[in-house]
Amino acid sequence: MKAVYNNILRAVSKGKKLLAVLIDPDKFKLSNIKGFIEKVNQSTATHIFVGGSTVDDNATDHLVAEIRVHTKLPVILFPGDVSQITEKADGLLFLSLISGRNPDYLIEKQVKAVSKLRHIELEVIPTGYILIENGKETAVQRVTDTLPVPRNHVQKIVDTAKAGELLGMRLIYLEAGSGALHPITSEIINLVKKELQIPLIVGGGIRSKKYLDAAYKAGADLVVIGNAFENDESFFEELT
Numbered sequence: 001m002k003a004v005y006n007n008i009l010r011a012v013s014k015g016k017k018l019l020a021v022l023i024d025p026d027k028f029k030l031s032n033i034k035g036f037i038e039k040v041n042q043s044t045a046t047h048i049f050v051g052g053s054t055v056d057d058n059a060t061d062h063l064v065a066e067i068r069v070h071t072k073l074p075v076i077l078f079p080g081d082v083s084q085i086t087e088k089a090d091g092l093l094f095l096s097l098i099s100g101r102n103p104d105y106l107i108e109k110q111v112k113a114v115s116k117l118r119h120i121e122l123e124v125i126p127t128g129y130i131l132i133e134n135g136k137e138t139a140v141q142r143v144t145d146t147l148p149v150p151r152n153h154v155q156k157i158v159d160t161a162k163a164g165e166l167l168g169m170r171l172i173y174l175e176a177g178s179g180a181l182h183p184i185t186s187e188i189i190n191l192v193k194k195e196l197q198i199p200l201i202v203g204g205g206i207r208s209k210k211y212l213d214a215a216y217k218a219g220a221d222l223v224v225i226g227n228a229f230e231n232d233e234s235f236f237e238e239l240t
């Protein structure tokens with residue numbers, strides 16, 4: 001079954017824009033999940049992503065189980081580490097940090113994940129993950145010990161995304177980083193989108209409807225928002 005990816009493809013082919021709410025297991029108490037997910041259900045969100053750069057073992061498993069009790073939206077893992085893989089989710093973004101040059105995040109972690117994936121039923125979606133500089137150091141940069149691509153190296157960003165597609169990745173994720181000062185620019189989104197046949201995810205620092213609409217208009221198929229919902233749940237209503 002490839003339901004998660006096929007549903008994304010179907011939505012993109014119809015020109016429907018997708019929105020993922022990112023939940024970081026490190027920042028959410030299990031007891032707050034029910035109320036938060038009720039807001040997600042009433043919003044325009046189409047997906048729930050779960051993941052973080054540093055998460056305690058088992059926290060993701062428990063959190064995903066609790067989320068599933070309260071929603072029918074697809075729950076997709078966006079893991080910072082192998083320990084965050086759980087079969088309770090609907091799918092897994094199998095990330096390769098193709099903007100970086102750290103072999104651990106290009107292939108080593110993926111090899112380590114296989115012994116876990118072999119025994120569980122989880123839709124695995126190969127995803128090229130591209131970190132772009134946003135004005136401040138991000139957790140991804142720190143944890144992965146890689147440099148983001150400078151924002152003004154637009155051709156390099158476009159070529160990196162295309163290389164990911166040519167390597168067989170099924171999604172490209174342009175990441176400015178959690179709480180980014182500058183979200184990914186419309187110019188970058190637009191030029192990357194023009195090169196790709198596969199769906200484009202954009203995230204990091206999107207904290208207003210204006211930013212969200214700009215990302216969609218430039219060509220993002222799916223936008224990921226974490227901090228803006230965490231910091232102020234009334235943001236859900238702003239989007240409706």
Ligand code: 1GP
Nearest residue numbers: 178179203204205226227
């Ligand atoms: C981070 O792209 C996501 O990995 C979302 O970022 O928390 O800034 O919305 P924000």
